[in-house]
Amino acid sequence: MLHCLGDRLKNKDFKEFATIFISTWKKSPGVILAKTGTLKYVFVDEFQDITDNRLAVLKIIANTERTKITVIGDPNQSIYGYERLSECGKISPASYYEEFTKHYDSESLSLRINHRSLPQILERSASWLVLNSDQFTNSRPEVWGVKESEAASWSINSYVEKIQPDSDNWIVKLTDLLKEKKPNGKPYQEIAIMFRNSNELFRGYDKIVNVLGCGIRIRIQGESESFVKTREIAFIIREFMAHRLFELLHLDLDSSFQNFRKMNQHKLPVCWDFFLWDVFHACILEYRHERRENDSFESLLRYVEDFTRKDDGQLSKIYHLNSKHLSDYKEETKVMLTTKHKTKGLEFDAVMIPPSFSPMPYRQAFEPVIAPIDPTFNTRVEEERRVRYVAYSRAKYRLVEFPWKREEALKAGISNWSLDHEGTKLRGKPCSPGLEKFMLDYVAMQGVWMYNFIDSSVRQGDVVELRPNGESWNVVVHNQKVGFIRRNRTENGRLIRTLPFQAGKIIKGLRVSQILVRTSSETIKSDELAKEEARINNKKFEPFYPSWKVEARTRGYSYIVDFAGFGLEVPSPE
Numbered sequence: 001m002l003h004c005l006g007d008r009l010k011n012k013d014f015k016e017f018a019t020i021f022i023s024t025w026k027k028s029p030g031v032i033l034a035k036t037g038t039l040k041y042v043f044v045d046e047f048q049d050i051t052d053n054r055l056a057v058l059k060i061i062a063n064t065e066r067t068k069i070t071v072i073g074d075p076n077q078s079i080y081g082y083e084r085l086s087e088c089g090k091i092s093p094a095s096y097y098e099e100f101t102k103h104y105d106s107e108s109l110s111l112r113i114n115h116r117s118l119p120q121i122l123e124r125s126a127s128w129l130v131l132n133s134d135q136f137t138n139s140r141p142e143v144w145g146v147k148e149s150e151a152a153s154w155s156i157n158s159y160v161e162k163i164q165p166d167s168d169n170w171i172v173k174l175t176d177l178l179k180e181k182k183p184n185g186k187p188y189q190e191i192a193i194m195f196r197n198s199n200e201l202f203r204g205y206d207k208i209v210n211v212l213g214c215g216i217r218i219r220i221q222g223e224s225e226s227f228v229k230t231r232e233i234a235f236i237i238r239e240f241m242a243h244r245l246f247e248l249l250h251l252d253l254d255s256s257f258q259n260f261r262k263m264n265q266h267k268l269p270v271c272w273d274f275f276l277w278d279v280f281h282a283c284i285l286e287y288r289h290e291r292r293e294n295d296s297f298e299s300l301l302r303y304v305e306d307f308t309r310k311d312d313g314q315l316s317k318i319y320h321l322n323s324k325h326l327s328d329y330k331e332e333t334k335v336m337l338t339t340k341h342k343t344k345g346l347e348f349d350a351v352m353i354p355p356s357f358s359p360m361p362y363r364q365a366f367e368p369v370i371a372p373i374d375p376t377f378n379t380r381v382e383e384e385r386r387v388r389y390v391a392y393s394r395a396k397y398r399l400v401e402f403p404w405k406r407e408e409a410l411k412a413g414i415s416n417w418s419l420d421h422e423g424t425k426l427r428g429k430p431c432s433p434g435l436e437k438f439m440l441d442y443v444a445m446q447g448v449w450m451y452n453f454i455d456s457s458v459r460q461g462d463v464v465e466l467r468p469n470g471e472s473w474n475v476v477v478h479n480q481k482v483g484f485i486r487r488n489r490t491e492n493g494r495l496i497r498t499l500p501f502q503a504g505k506i507i508k509g510l511r512v513s514q515i516l517v518r519t520s521s522e523t524i525k526s527d528e529l530a531k532e533e534a535r536i537n538n539k540k541f542e543p544f545y546p547s548w549k550v551e552a553r554t555r556g557y558s559y560i561v562d563f564a565g566f567g568l569e570v571p572s573p574e
Contacts, residue, residue, distance in 0.1 A: 001057065002306065004035040014306075018053035025060050038066050047073030049080050050096045052089040064104055071100065075136040076129055077390050079341055081383045091379040092134050116347050120159045121399045125392035128385040131411065133378070154183040156398065165402040170354040171211045173400055177350050178216070178333060182397055187333045188349035194340045194391045196356040199430040201337050202511040202565035204354060205461055208337075219275055220460060220513075221316055221338040227308040228301075231455075231559065232276040234517040237301065239264065245298040249291065253300075257284055258327055271459035279315055280304070282322040317345045340391040351395035353388075355404030357427055357566070359418040360384060372415065381413040428566030429500045433513040435560060437498040441523055442484040444548040444558035451552065453480050454559045458515060464563040466499075466507035468572050473499070475561060477512065482561040505569040513564040519557045520545065 001021045002009055008024065009017055025032055042062040050058075050073075062069045081091030090096075100106065114122055129135070163173065170193075177191050195201040205220060227233055240260050250256055258281075265274060283304050290303070307314050316338070336348070361370050361380035370377055388410070392399055409417035419427065443450050458477050466473040466485070475483030489498050501507050527543040534541035552558050 002302070004032045018051070018057050022053060022056050022060070032060070036061055038063060040067065042067055042069040044069070044071040045073070047071040047097075047100075048075050048078040048093050049073070049083070050093065050100075051084045052087045055096060055099065058100075059103065062104075069104060069106075075134075076386060077344055079344065079383060079387045079390055081379065085376065091376060091383050094134050094136075116396055117393060118159045118397060121392065121395050124160045124399060124401075125389050128389045128392070131413065132382040132385055134382060156180065159398060161398075161400045163400065163402050165355045165404050168207050168211075168354075170352060170400075170402050171207055173352065174208070174335070175212065177352065177398065177400070178335075180350070180398070182349060188398070189331070190334050190336060190348045191350045191352065192336045192338055192343065192346075192348040192394065193352045193354065194338055194343060194394075195354065196358045196362070196387075197339055197430075198433050198513060198564040199566055200354070200356060200358065201339060202461075202513060202563075203427070203509065205337055206463075206509060206511055206565060209461070217332065217334050218461075219334060219336045221336060221342050226305070227276075227279075227315060228305055229516045230273075230276055231515040231517060232272050232274065233280055234557070235264075235268070236260075236277065236280055241297045241301055245301065246296050249295050249297060249300060253284055254281075254288075257281060269456040271457055273460050278323070278326055278328070279319045281326055282319045283315075285322040285325055286318045316342055320346055340387050343394050344390050346394055347396055348394055349396050350398035351391065351400070353391060353399075353401040355402045356406045357419050358406065358430070360406050360409050360416065370416065378413070381410065384410055385413075428509045428568040431499060431501075431507075431510060431563070431565055431567045433562050433564040435516070435562065436489065437485050438560055438562075439484045439486060440518055440526075440560060441544040441548065441558070443482070443560065444518065444520075444523070444552035445544075446481075447549065448551045450480075450482065451555075451558055454482050454515060454561060458482060458512060458561055460512050460514065462512040464510040464512055464561075464565075466501070466510070466567070468504050468506065471503045473501075473507065475563070477561060482559075499567075501567055501569055504572055506572050507567040508570055509568040510563045510565040512561055514562045516560045516562060517557050518560050520548065520553060521556075523548070 001017045005021060005024060008020060012020065021032070039061055042058070044058065058069075061067075075093045075097060078093040081093070084093075084096075085091055101108065117125070163169070174191070174193070177188065181187055193204060195204055201220065205218070208216070208218065228237060240257065261277060261281075265277070284300070287300055287303055292299075307318075361377065362384060363370060370380060388407075392401070406417050409415060443454065457480075462477050465476045467476050468474075469484070471487045473485045473487075474481050475485060485498060487498060487503055489496055499507075523545045527545050531541050531543065533539075548558075
């Protein structure tokens, strides 16, 4: 789509791409045909993530008579049905496979031999799928003992362990996994702890740090805003790429970036997450496979922006594929805290699934309860089971699960489930990452001291406290203000609460999820849109950019400290 429409998609959200493509085809098909002509071959990966709009795009570019088309995808790994639902489509992928088969008169082939996991792990993973009415049995892996001979003399008797949760005893089990060895006698290379969403992930991180301290190397991979908007990657774009966007890429791009890193990393604050630099380096290594002769630095930047627009784990996949080729790669046990959706396509030596506290069927905190009479209820439940199948089947040698009340409800699939009042008091209220809750330009409107403090002292995983400020809250890290949140925001003329907490309460139990960059150009553009909206509705308008401090304007950007977790309400001292 980018190849065909170019600048028409500039500054557009990834979700808009297909709609703009289809609209252009209907109005000016020559614009697209001039770029594509008649394609001879089309290959589509991850077809289980198809939507109505994406299927419409496919029908446009892949002619039924002159194009040979191949799609590959496992419907049992369809876990983005909410995207189809947002287009008024269906959560289940079944009808999309049927429509493709009918439209292209296609032949279906199945790949069913699993080379990743031990048989017990495959059996336990598949136990979630047999509960669904949509039985995609042709894509379900057969329980082949591909790894059984490798594990024949292993001292571990049970590759799959089911433990009833007692408070947060999964943290104790983590210490056991860190001591275990693979069948070859080496420690696990990576242990993944998988959560349903970022709220649970940062609550888990909070518990690990409080119980085990900071002696474990932990990587956090939660739901996120754009990768290129993070503090660390924005620096690379400014200092390594921005002044040379139109230069042709060097053949030695890999070593050029390594030299840049050597020259700059030691000058930057220790609170920065340089693992993100590893991920960017992996992107450079991956780009070599798609690089064309006349590609520029802008081409590389667009490549990174394009595949990171969708928060679907592609970055993790690219990192894992290229990690061993990074200059500072070490053979050591790493613990990754991740959401289940981010793990598709990945594999780990050991996987642990703590109990979930999220509503079932899954919904955001402010969304209404989904009743069993809702026509989407059953398909939502079935997708939740596929999410668990994907998570379980990432394990190669060891799977440890902690099924609790939500898992029991998911297995039965007959009713809603959510934390009761006592459970909420004990664990807190979920607070998701996301910029919609912030006064976005707050840091730019303060003195340079706030920017400097965030830049030099705030890291992912730091404790966040929300302190009352009238009906709103100050965001506080290390006893310093780093942001401001209004209790309510306006959307389409409606007043919407930004957080689920009671006004006037101190909120604890949250952690920094990301440090993001807010540019002056974004604020100016936002002001222009707001001005036009105010003009249409005959309302007063006050721009934000004139309130930016001189230092922030000169710099051209400021920071936003995002956070997530389960927030506990504490009475504010009189």
